[in-house]
Amino acid sequence: MLAAGILVITIYFKLDFYNSWMDERILAFNEEIYDHMDRMSYEERKKIRWGGIYTATTGIREHIKSLKIKDPLILLPPPSYYQRFGQSISIPEPVVFYYYSGLKTTTVDSKDKYKANCCIIFEGKNFVFEKLKDSADVARVLNIYKSIAK
Amino acid sequence: MNLPGLLFLIVTQFLAGRGILAMFKVKLRPLISFAVSSIIGIVVFSLLPMLIEMFHMPITKSNVIIFICAATLLLNIFVIKRYDFGVFKQMKIKFPPIYELLFIVLFIALAVPSLWRCYYYPPNARDVMSGPEALAEYAVKEHTINNSVWSVNLLESTPNLLKPPFITDLQIIYKLLVHPFGQVWLSIMYICFSVWLYSLVREKLHPFLTGIVMLFFLTIPEVYGYTYIILWDYSNMILFFIGFYYIYQYIVTKEYNLFLFSCLMYGLATFIRLDTLVFIALSAPLLAYHMWKGKEPFLRIGYSVVLMGAIPFIFYYVWVNIFVKNYLPVGIDVGEQLNPQPLSIYFDWLSGMNSQLLFGGDNIALYGYFIYIFLLILVIDIIFFRRFSKEAIFMLFGIAIIYFGMPLLSYLTTWFNITTAKRGFFKMFPMMILYMRSSALFTKLSQLITTFEFHTLQEATIKPKPQPVKHANTIKKKK
Numbered sequence: 001m002l003a004a005g006i007l008v009i010t011i012y013f014k015l016d017f018y019n020s021w022m023d024e025r026i027l028a029f030n031e032e033i034y035d036h037m038d039r040m041s042y043e044e045r046k047k048i049r050w051g052g053i054y055t056a057t058t059g060i061r062e063h064i065k066s067l068k069i070k071d072p073l074i075l076l077p078p079p080s081y082y083q084r085f086g087q088s089i090s091i092p093e094p095v096v097f098y099y100y101s102g103l104k105t106t107t108v109d110s111k112d113k114y115k116a117n118c119c120i121i122f123e124g125k126n127f128v129f130e131k132l133k134d135s136a137d138v139a140r141v142l143n144i145y146k147s148i149a150k
Numbered sequence: 151m152n153l154p155g156l157l158f159l160i161v162t163q164f165l166a167g168r169g170i171l172a173m174f175k176v177k178l179r180p181l182i183s184f185a186v187s188s189i190i191g192i193v194v195f196s197l198l199p200m201l202i203e204m205f206h207m208p209i210t211k212s213n214v215i216i217f218i219c220a221a222t223l224l225l226n227i228f229v230i231k232r233y234d235f236g237v238f239k240q241m242k243i244k245f246p247p248i249y250e251l252l253f254i255v256l257f258i259a260l261a262v263p264s265l266w267r268c269y270y271y272p273p274n275a276r277d278v279m280s281g282p283e284a285l286a287e288y289a290v291k292e293h294t295i296n297n298s299v300w301s302v303n304l305l306e307s308t309p310n311l312l313k314p315p316f317i318t319d320l321q322i323i324y325k326l327l328v329h330p331f332g333q334v335w336l337s338i339m340y341i342c343f344s345v346w347l348y349s350l351v352r353e354k355l356h357p358f359l360t361g362i363v364m365l366f367f368l369t370i371p372e373v374y375g376y377t378y379i380i381l382w383d384y385s386n387m388i389l390f391f392i393g394f395y396y397i398y399q400y401i402v403t404k405e406y407n408l409f410l411f412s413c414l415m416y417g418l419a420t421f422i423r424l425d426t427l428v429f430i431a432l433s434a435p436l437l438a439y440h441m442w443k444g445k446e447p448f449l450r451i452g453y454s455v456v457l458m459g460a461i462p463f464i465f466y467y468v469w470v471n472i473f474v475k476n477y478l479p480v481g482i483d484v485g486e487q488l489n490p491q492p493l494s495i496y497f498d499w500l501s502g503m504n505s506q507l508l509f510g511g512d513n514i515a516l517y518g519y520f521i522y523i524f525l526l527i528l529v530i531d532i533i534f535f536r537r538f539s540k541e542a543i544f545m546l547f548g549i550a551i552i553y554f555g556m557p558l559l560s561y562l563t564t565w566f567n568i569t570t571a572k573r574g575f576f577k578m579f580p581m582m583i584l585y586m587r588s589s590a591l592f593t594k595l596s597q598l599i600t601t602f603e604f605h606t607l608q609e610a611t612i613k614p615k616p617q618p619v620k621h622a623n624t625i626k627k628k629k
Binding site: 001002004005006008009012015017018021025026028029032033036042045046048049050093094095096098099104105106107110112 | 266274279362371599
């Protein structure tokens with residue numbers, strides 16, 4: 001019976017699909033674990049799991065801190081605005097952004113967009129943060145987004 | 151990881167679940183009792199942070215511990231007399247045969263990467279990140295579920311935030327007591343459910359076949375993936391299956407306590423996913439038919455069907471009409487979510503699910519060959535054996551309820567789509583496994599293997615192989 005058991009398991013995992021599943025999901029763990037053991041801090045684990053978006057949002061948090069904006073609400077441009085400058089940045093939805101960084105964001109379609117007190121804008125060769133003074137300032141930036149993202 | 155915290159939860163979850171089993175006089179062997187109790191305990195505890203909030207108390211570590219202890223005590227205090235501690239004395243630890251051990255070792259090897267990933271990684275699924283996980287993270291910081299997450303621009307996140315707090319609450323408990331990423335509760339559910347399902351199959355099939363059947367289940371790629379990625383569907387599958395299994399047990403044994411137990415399990419399943427109510431409603435005719443066939447009075451059939459719907463509905467009502475309405479800043483209009491369309495749309499959904507999920511599209515990547523293996527066994531049973539046990543027929547009805555119910559959800563509501571359905575179909579799989587355990591093919595194979603083993607054993611004992619006997623004299627003579 002033991003031989004039959006070994007035979008069944010071998011045949012099962014010799015099937016193309018289960019073979020690659022076993023390699024990708026189970027056997028890959030042998031390499032995964034050594035890599036993980038070297039990176040056990042919670043922050044590293046978050047970076048591994050959430051990737052560049054998490055690193056970017058935490059970077060933004062540090063930058064906003066340095067700008068000393070009280071209760072920041074960041075106005076985010078629409079995705080087409082980034083694409084216009086050859087960037088395919090995918091900014092997480094506001095709840096996830098808040099979860100990652102503790103920062104509140106708003107978008108051009110949202111009701112609270114005029115409450116934004118800073119924004120992301122393309123200047124020179126980079127995306128930069130700009131402080132917004134009032135709703136007129138927000139309207140100005142919205143127009144920039146609108147004209148460029150067409 | 152806070153090991154004492156984890157140990158505290160493992161013990162209290164077991165005790166709370168054990169209390170419920172005792173309340174409904176559900177008797178199980180010790181190891182199985184531990185597995186089923188732990189599953190129930192986890193889901194029961196998922197109600198607690200919501201209750202703390204309803205009592206207008208802050209969600210703190212100490213309050214969570216107090217509520218856990220109180221719930222455990224309350225669930226046990228009236229039933230402790232029923233506990234039969236004698237089972238531990240009678241317990242005989244039997245070492246499994248080596249070929250069974252082979253499969254068990256394989257299953258452990260499959261489980262280890264899942265357990266590690268669940269512990270190592272933070273949650274990642276979009277639906278959880280934009281809802282329960284964010285709420286839980288800030289509930290730990292701000293001591294309330296009605297926290298600053300609700301002040302963020304919610305956009306399309308609202309449906310995820312308003313789903314029942316099963317994940318939110320468990321994440322809060324596990325973040326406070328065990329690990330900053332929470333999640334470990336999913337591993338406990340995974341292990342306990344695998345143990346329980348294995349024991350169910352093992353009750354009827356030879357261990358060799360049990361190993362094969364469980365191998366089919368444990369290697370379903372999509373199901374395996376959700377043993378370490380928190381979402382609602384894996385847990386919902388477990389609770390719905392417990393409910394469905396005990397409805398069948400009630401039909402077989404006529405013990406009404408088992409029926410009531412299954413209603414509670416359906417209630418807990420509804421607390422995980424509200425749409426479970428649709429599947430419960432679809433199961434009602436099956437219950438009514440079997441009760442009618444069992445010559446139960448009409449009145450009893452009537453109130454049993456009502457109870458089966460009413461108990462889960464209470465869980466729905468407490469969340470939607472009490473908690474969301476009175477304790478959260480954003481409301482939910484269920485009417486808005488309903489979207490009945492022309493009947494032809496239902497068939498479009500059915501055909502789409504067949505072609506994209508079950509028999510085409512990504513079906514192999516999602517479910518491997520599991521559905522085909524099940525169909526092959528079913529076809530063999532139909533062609534060669536042409537007989538079905540009561541349990542097999544019951545499970546086939548269960549599978550049909552999920553198969554036809556899933557497109558119904560997409561047809562009736564706005565939030566259900568192919569992506570949601572791909573995980574919704576999980577509910578069919580344990581039923582398919584239970585069909586396999588009572589299928590004519592596997593029963594016959596099981597008998598054949600047992601007979602083969604028995605004969606081999608008999609031959610070994612009755613006709614031992616002649617061994618050369620060394621007599622002292624002969625040896626001397628040879629010398």
